[in-house]
Amino acid sequence: MASGKRVLLIVGGGIAAYKALELVRLLRKRGVAVRAVLTKAGAEFVTPLSLSALTEDKVYTHLFSLTDEAEMGHIQLSRSADLIVVAPATADLLAKMRAGLANDLASTLLLATDTDVLAAPAMNVRMWSHAATVENVKALKERGIAFIGPDEGDMACGEYGPGRMAEPEAIAEAVMARLDPAARPLAGKRAIVTSGPTHEPIDPVRYIANRSSGKQGHAIAAALAAAGAEVTLVTGPTREPDPAGVTVKHIETAREMLAGVEAALPADIAVFAAAVADWRVAEEAGQKLKKDGSGQIPSLSMTENPDILKTVSGLGGTRPSLVVGFAAETEMVVAHATEKRARKGCDWILANDVSPATGTFGGEANTIHLITGAGSEDWPKLTKKEVAEKLATRIVEHFSA
Template sequence: MLQGKRILLIVGGGIAAYKSLELVRRLRERGASVRSILTRAGGEFVTPLSLSALTEDKVYGELFSLTDEAEMGHIQLSRDADLLVVAPATADLLAKMTAGMADDLATTALLATDKAVLAAPAMNVRMWEHPATQANLATLRARGVAFVGPGEGAMACGEFGPGRMAEPAEILAAIEASFDQSKPLQGFSALVTSGPTHEPIDPVRYIANRSSGRQGHAIAEALAAAGAQTLLVSGPVTLPDPPGVEVVHVESAQEMLEACMAALPVDIAVCAAAVADWRVAGLSEQKLKKEAGRLPELTLAENPDILATLSKAEGNRPRLLIGFAAETEQVASHAAAKRQRKGCDWILANDVGPDSGTFGGSDNQITLIDEQGAEAWPKLDKQAVARRLVERIAEQLAGSARS
């Protein structure tokens, strides 16, 4: 797929810059040619000689170099590539990309290009979670910039959390996916639920869970990228709406069920939302007051079962109905029982125990359970899980069409 493709690799300034060398090697092995722009900060971590030796090409870095401009002007450099890859994409680089700055060769090339851009963010966890960075990501996604990672783990600064640059193999897979113009789900319709639900207790309090919505949103984006006409029904999250996806925002389980039923019929339904099992039966119209020595009595009622309801939708049941089983123990066996009980085709089982980091984290470890048995997947970031799931969905629907 990469044979003859031209990649312009922009290496930002971060300790993860060393991974860019491995990425170059893997790209060259697959037949791609690589030119590189090394930022001044990036040059503090990897050398021009290292990049030049691996790319077998000149390394560019200065915007006002008479020699470089004569040989390959910065406008031509930005447009001669089939894809621009920013790895590592530091918080500073992402901010400059958002603002449209052009104060060095890297940012000028990014502003001047008319080609696709793929960024692999890498930064401290607090920088990644800062509202400014998240706002920049949302803006860049809306402009069509694609992202891979970051992952979660220990960092060079000694902290732990999301912000680690994706591994070279993950970036390579994302690059290959960007060149895959096939749309295996073109003509299919898909419904995805994502995030938590908030079940009100009174006008200011609610029952909820720790779901971030990252997995469901990633699945909706991957389905749309594969050509499916995709509707996302999202509970309350802080994530931006995925590009190319129609989104309905809801609060409660009942609202989510109504939105799902209104979306039928669909070919594919993926129920990734962590729907609250219970709601308060007697919702208070006024804020419950704290009274010394007295605790409020809350009577709970069972929420509607969205997955089971979709399974029993006569005449409108999705061709492929997929649920999630978030478990803290006996993950596979509990999930297999849930598949039978709910009447869905597949269950994606995952461990959400307190030490798993799944809820709110960037990674997930899935076991896909169907009528044939269980298929354990390695631990992947949630975008990679989404891509792998969509590949399996496409294979399943293609196989059922042939039969």
């Protein structure tokens, strides 16, 4: 349990600063003490009074304050916490962290500490994708700074894309996981999960797809994140909400999914739960195909999509140490899945019966047969969330062994 732990919350300047207030409430509700540092820019969006009321503690704003230095030096302020959370972590704050600047209280605290740091970025989509920010984040991750988000969605500036600060509930869960290491057996592991269907365009208005809902893949991503893994979810079109604490890449086609997976490498774990279309139209029509009144049906020439599971299973130095595939079958489930595991070269296969009578596609339950090198293991009928949790437990056991 993380009760009795203390978090130092650094609130940067951005419209997402309002979410810091809800984050404080959620952490206090979980028994975590919160002390806040409010940057000059952050004070343009939330007030010291509101943070003080929620933290029930003094809010620190200035580097040079004789009273504060007498009561608690800025170095001690950072070291008195079990975790430092930067939310929102603006582009400016990330740049200061990377460069080691110390020209205000927040940046000085971050430079003077050896405490674990969790950053929740928030900025315009173009700022997030700028080469400078990309390099800053990469360098900070290499130094051990943890990140949650950003999420993808509508921005306050009117644009759409990655850059929204993760929701307070997701940040709170990430904080609790870091404060209780025993609850994070996959901490330090990177995982890739694919989910949902792919849509292969025929023309600008039609596509080839399947009935996958994405429920199982999304549940697996959430379960691995809850176990402490750094998860990238590459998902086709689905109505499922993005899981909290997971980096999500939305794609449409099989080729885009493969590119998304390759971009997320290297990883320790890869779980391919997506129902990827096996074929696509060889030549997508540039305009909508029209009936011409002759009664003749247009002929579609098909070509094979990339085999993502086989491709990743066959990688050399960047192959994840554990590659898990899914086999959605309608007959001879275990036999076909066993053959598929050998043919694809993956480590495990989760086989399930998706014939119409089972209601697996779009439903809440799944009946799994886990195929490994040691044989077949039959799981009872479980909800997709329970399947995800059981798989996460097996993955933890695999790496523990």
